[in-house]
Each structure stands twice: as C-alpha cells, then as structure tokens.
Amino acid sequence: xxxxxxxxxxxxxxxxxxxxxxxxxxxxxxxxxxxxxxxxxxxxxxxxxxxxxxxxxxxxxxxxxxxxxxxxxxxxxxxxxxxxxxxxxxxxxxxxxxxxxxxxxxxxxxxxxxxxxxxxxxxx
Amino acid sequence: xxxxxxxxxxxxxxxxxxxxxxxxxxxxxxxxxxxxxxxxxxxxxxxxxxxxxxxxxxxxxxxxxxxxxxxxxxxxxxxxxxxxxxxxxxxxxxxxxxxxxxxxxxxxxxxxxxxxxxxxxxxxxxxxxxxxxxxxxxxxxxxxxxxxxxxxxxxxxxxxxxxxxxxxxxx
Numbered sequence: 001x002x003x004x005x006x007x008x009x010x011x012x013x014x015x016x017x018x019x020x021x022x023x024x025x026x027x028x029x030x031x032x033x034x035x036x037x038x039x040x041x042x043x044x045x046x047x048x049x050x051x052x053x054x055x056x057x058x059x060x061x062x063x064x065x066x067x068x069x070x071x072x073x074x075x076x077x078x079x080x081x082x083x084x085x086x087x088x089x090x091x092x093x094x095x096x097x098x099x100x101x102x103x104x105x106x107x108x109x110x111x112x113x114x115x116x117x118x119x120x121x122x123x124x
Numbered sequence: 125x126x127x128x129x130x131x132x133x134x135x136x137x138x139x140x141x142x143x144x145x146x147x148x149x150x151x152x153x154x155x156x157x158x159x160x161x162x163x164x165x166x167x168x169x170x171x172x173x174x175x176x177x178x179x180x181x182x183x184x185x186x187x188x189x190x191x192x193x194x195x196x197x198x199x200x201x202x203x204x205x206x207x208x209x210x211x212x213x214x215x216x217x218x219x220x221x222x223x224x225x226x227x228x229x230x231x232x233x234x235x236x237x238x239x240x241x242x243x244x245x246x247x248x249x250x251x252x253x254x255x256x257x258x259x260x261x262x263x264x265x266x267x268x269x270x271x272x273x274x275x276x277x278x279x280x281x282x283x284x285x286x287x288x289x290x291x292x293x294x295x
Contacts, residue, residue: 036260049251050251050260053252053254056252057252057255060252078257095147099144106133
C-alpha cells in the first residue's frame with residue numbers, strides 16, 4: 001500500500017491535472033459506495049478499518065486503469081448491490097428507474113391535454 | 125368517454141403502484157453477508173506467516189474434498205473464543221488461516237498459547253485478501269469444496285451450532 005501512495009504522490013507532483021481528476025473520480029466513487037459496517041455512511045464519510053481497506057483496493061484498481069463499471073462489478077460480486085447507493089440498472093430494478101420517467105410523461109400528457117381543453121373552451 | 129378514460133387511467137395507475145410496491149417489498153434489499161455463498165472462491169495468494177518465501181494459491185492447490193478458510197487475528201477477542209472449536213475441527217478438515225492485519229510475533233505468541241489448528245497460515249497485512257473473498261471483518265469462516273465453491277460461510281465466531289453444521293456437511 002505504501003507503494004500505491006508513493007506512486008500517487010509521484011504522479012501528483014509530475015502530472016497534477018491528471019492526478020486531480022483521478023482523485024475526483026476516486027472521491028465520486030467513494031460517495032456512491034456504502035460502508036457496510038457503519039450506520040448509513042458512505043465510504044467517503046467513514047474512517048472504519050473496512051472503509052480504509054476498501055479505499056486502498058479501489059485506489060489500486062483505478063491505478064490499474066479499471067473502469068468505474070468494472071470496479072462496481074467487482075464490489076457487487078462480493079458484497080451484493082447493497083454496497084452501492086445507486087442501484088444498478090437490472091431486470092429487478094427496471095421499474096425503479098422507469099417509474100419516474102413514466103409518471104413524468106403521463107403528467108406532461110395530462111398537462112398538454114388540460115391546456116388544450118382550456119384554450120378550446122376560451123376560443124368557444 | 126372522457127370520464128371512462130379518467131377511470132381507466134386511475135385504475136391502471138393504481139395497478140402499477142400496487143405491482144411495483146408489492147415486488148419491491150418482496151425483494152430482499154438488505155445487507156446480505158452471504159453474497160459469496162455458492163460462488164467460486166476468488167484465487168488468493170497466501171504468503172506464509174512463518175516463512176515469507178512459501179506461498180500457496182487457493183482454491184487451486186487444495187486437493188481435498190473440503191477445506192476451511194478462517195480469517196483471524198491475535199488482537200481479535202472473538203477469535204480467541206472460537207479457537208477451541210477450530211482445534212476440535214483440525215483433525216477432520218484442513219484449515220487454512222488468514223492472519224488479518226496482525227503483528228507476526230503477536231500471531232505466533234497467540235498460537236503458542238492456544239495451539240495451532242491451522243494447516244497453513246497466510247498473512248493479510250492490508251486487508252486486501254479479505255476483501256478479495258468478500259469478508260467484512262474478523263472472524264469469518266468459509267467452507268469450500270474441491271471445485272473451489274464456497275458452500276458455507278459464517279460471519280462471527282464459530283459456536284457449537286456452527287460446529288455441528290460444518291460437521292454435518294463434511295461427514
């Protein structure tokens with residue numbers, strides 16, 4: 001782990017812009033990952049041993065050029081979907097993701113219909 | 125006509141709501157520490173606690189029908205509690221130990237004091253091996269078969285009930 005920190009520091013010194021975006025990416029990921037041994041905290045908020053270990057593993061995977069999707073898959077394979085605050089789009093979660101859109105569309109249709117009716121009534 | 129449309133719309137919306145919430149309530153969306161159950165144990169490289177030049181790869185290098193994998197540490201109080209039961213199991217099954225974030229000298233003293241039930245002990249200095257196999261903390265125990273599939277997992281110290289469950293499986 002010391003070597004990972006050393007590599008991060010080295011790159012931070014040589015390529016600050018790239019490193020800052022890597023750190024931002026890392027923090028964004030931590031915010032979407034649940035600390036499983038804490039009460040409702042994200043990895044980003046937690047200082048537990050589990051959170052610290054997981055952060056190091058994620059940092060290493062980012063340096064190995066793994067994509068966010070690959071890292072999330074790695075985690076859900078081992079800890080289930082519960083580890084993510086944003087549930088992934090799957091058969092079992094499709095309604096969860098689709099319902100806001102469906103209701104937005106229905107609302108828009110109703111609003112348009114109502115506006116048309118009001119305009120027609122006013123014209124008559 | 126307009127009234128019929130409104131009624132149909134309301135009924136459809138109510139059905140959609142009912143179906144959604146009915147299935148949402150049925151789905152177990154709670155934390156499930158046994159996600160790794162019935163999955164193949166990810167390949168882990170264990171470097172020996174006693175001799176850093178000795179390494180083994182699990183589950184590939186195991187030739188037995190079953191083996192136990194136990195995560196422990198000398199600073200973990202519940203590990204002390206389960207040690208007796210591990211000692212009872214050592215003649216029945218090979219137990220591989222993962223010594224989690226421990227000082228090697230403390231680990232050796234712990235084993236000298238309580239006995240060594242492990243066939244092989246590997247070290248996990250930074251917790252990454254434990255995360256690789258989906259562990260939350262210590263102690264944790266996995267029963268793995270010859271195909272490398274985790275057929276039983278227990279989070280927390282092994283008690284008499286868990287001991288008999290393991291015995292029943294490996295009989």
